[in-house]
Amino acid sequence: MTEQTRLVEQALAAQAQARAPYSHYPVGAAVLTGSGRIFHGCNVESGAYGTSICAERVAIFAALAAGEKELSALAVITRDGGTPCGACRQVIYEQCGEISIYIASNDGGPVQAVTTADLLPKPFTFHDH
Numbered sequence: 001m002t003e004q005t006r007l008v009e010q011a012l013a014a015q016a017q018a019r020a021p022y023s024h025y026p027v028g029a030a031v032l033t034g035s036g037r038i039f040h041g042c043n044v045e046s047g048a049y050g051t052s053i054c055a056e057r058v059a060i061f062a063a064l065a066a067g068e069k070e071l072s073a074l075a076v077i078t079r080d081g082g083t084p085c086g087a088c089r090q091v092i093y094e095q096c097g098e099i100s101i102y103i104a105s106n107d108g109g110p111v112q113a114v115t116t117a118d119l120l121p122k123p124f125t126f127h128d129h
Contacts, residue, residue: 003032004111006038008104008111010038010075011030012106013030015027015077015078015106020045021045022047023045026042028076028077029056029075029076029077030059031056031060031071031073032071032074033063033070035070039062039066040059041054041062042055042058043055044058054087056074057087057091060096072096073100073101074092075103076101076104077103080105082103089116090123094123096116098117100113101113101114101116
């Protein structure tokens with residue numbers, strides 16, 4: 001099984017746990033660490049929208065909280081192949097660096113393979129200021 005297939009399957013499993021009572025847009029994510037472990041994330045919405053969190057950040061933060069230092073690939077699945085939001089793109093850049101990101105949809109269409117730089121070509125960094 002390829003890295004892409006494995007991560008997309010794990011993201012799909014995470015999507016089933018999403019709590020999206022307002023948007024009705026469940027998202028699942030799975031991040032692969034340098035040690036080979038996979039961490040899952042799903043979006044969790046709150047009535048106070050700013051306190052909601054995206055699946056990508058849940059997965060990344062779970063891996064970091066578990067002591068993982070290197071994150072090597074990420075898969076995200078939505079019903080229509082939606083890509084990570086701007087906040088998630090910045091977190092991916094800062095916490096993962098240049099990695100493969102697999103964007104999948106529930107309709108079974110082709111998985112889009114992109115990189116961090118594809119999603120965020122001009123990232124914000126304190127090094128530039």
